[in-house]
Amino acid sequence: MAFFLETVLGGLMTGMLYSLVALGFVLIFKASGVFNFAQGAMVLFAALSMARFAQWIPEWLGVQSVWWTLALAMAVSMAAMVAIAWLIERLALRHLVNQEPIALLMATLGIAYFLDGLGPLLYGSGVYGIDVGMPKEPIFVLESVFPGGILVSKEDLYAAVIAMVLVAALSLFFQKTRTGRALRAVADDHQAAQSIGIPLSRIWVIVWSVAGGVALVTGIIWGSKSGVQFSLSLVALKALPVVILGGLTSVPGAIIGGLIIGLGEKLSEIYLGPYLGGGIEIWFAYVLALAFLLFRPQGLFGDKIIDRV
Template sequence: MGFFLETLFGGLMVGMLYSLIAIGFVLIYKASGVFNFAQGAMVLFAALAMARFSEWIPKWLGFESQILANLLAFFAAMAVMIAVAWLIERLVLSKLVNQEGITLLMATLGIAYFLDGLGQSIFGNDIYKIDVGMPKDPLMVLENVFQGGLLLSQEDLIAALVAAALVVVLALFFQKTSTGRALRAVADDHQAAQSIGIPLNRIWVIVWSVAGFAALVAGIIWGSKLGVQFSLSLVALKALPVVILGGLTSIPGAIVGGLLIGVGEKLSEIYLGPMLGGGIEIWFAYVLALVFLLVRPQGLFGEKIIDRV
């Protein structure tokens, strides 16, 4: 029982990180109606900026405090992501208002390749480490309940709590603020939103900036665990099945979908892996997403689209 719970908690922690990345997909989709294939590249680009700025800033300013370096690097990386969001809106999205969804989709693919190349040109292509001072030692809990207790990773636990807090903040921002309501109005109908005075350009800059912020936090967390390398964008793509499972238009769906996939990956690898030869964790999420596309394409919490002819 103890081992099962350790696996379960491990899956929940990983799932919360998936949810954090998935929310970036959902925000962009709700604001523009397009599936943003550049979100994985944004996670990588933000993580590269954070890693390199944390190295460069102490050299530029002549101090040795790692805490101060990380803090300044975070704000510098956030400024970079806001600038990226503004440039995306000015140079790409503003030219494609009211275009077909496939046009916007292809635009995000182009943005993804551009960010990959730009990140490699500016920050290099080595493997970088982000050290934010999270404890690495395991944590023993519930020793009085289970024999031997439960062994949890403090780093994973803190990362999951940070991701959960940010997910809640973003959900409240989208549901409770006037800007969030404007985002939903733009998502429903661009032309109608413009006709009542909602500035479409500003809204798109805001939503891409928020998605960039989520990408930065996700990049820091994943980068501290795995190191910042170009395969990180592939890890971020694990959020694709999450939004398919939860629903493209649902922030709660992104949360639930991430948790289900995180837990499903871990449990299937442990209990089904020996029978199927292992490696289930790699493809489990995509097979589950395929099943949902066949039986419930709108996801668990997504809106079913009805076209009237």
């Protein structure tokens, strides 16, 4: 029983990290109705910014405090993501207003390749570490209930709490704020949103900036766990099944989908792996996503689209 609970907790905390990546996809889709293939590249660019500025700021400014260094590096990295968002809107998105969705989709692909090249060009192509003070040593809990207790990673626990706070904040933002309602209106119909005075360009800058902030948090957490390297952009591939399960338009769906994927991967690897062979953790999420596409393509919390002709 203790081993089962340990596996469940590990899967749920891994699922929270998947949810962080999926949030970026959901945010862009809610504002533009287009799947953002650049989210993985944004995670890589943000993580590289954080890692390199954390190294450069003590050299440039002589800052000795670790916390001040991290705060300044995070602020500069966030400013860089806002600048990227402004450039994306200025140079690409505003020229594609009211165009076919495939045009915006191809634009996100171009943005992804551009950021994949820009990041190493500006910051270097080495493997960099990010140390934000999250403890890496594991702890044992429920020792009075189970002999030896249950092993829990403190780093994963901290990351899961950060993810939950971010998801809650974004859910409130979309549901309770005027800007959040404007974002939903823009996603439904660009022309109708413009006709009632919603500034499309400003809305897109806001949502890409928020997605950049989510990418920064994601990049910091994943970079702290496994280092910042080019393969970090591929972490977005893990989020694809998450958004399919949760629904492309649902912020809470991203978190539920992530938990299902994370938990399912761990349990299937441990309990089905000995019978089906290793590597289930790699393909389990995609098989589950395929089943959802066949029987419930809108996901658990997505909006069902009905066209009347």
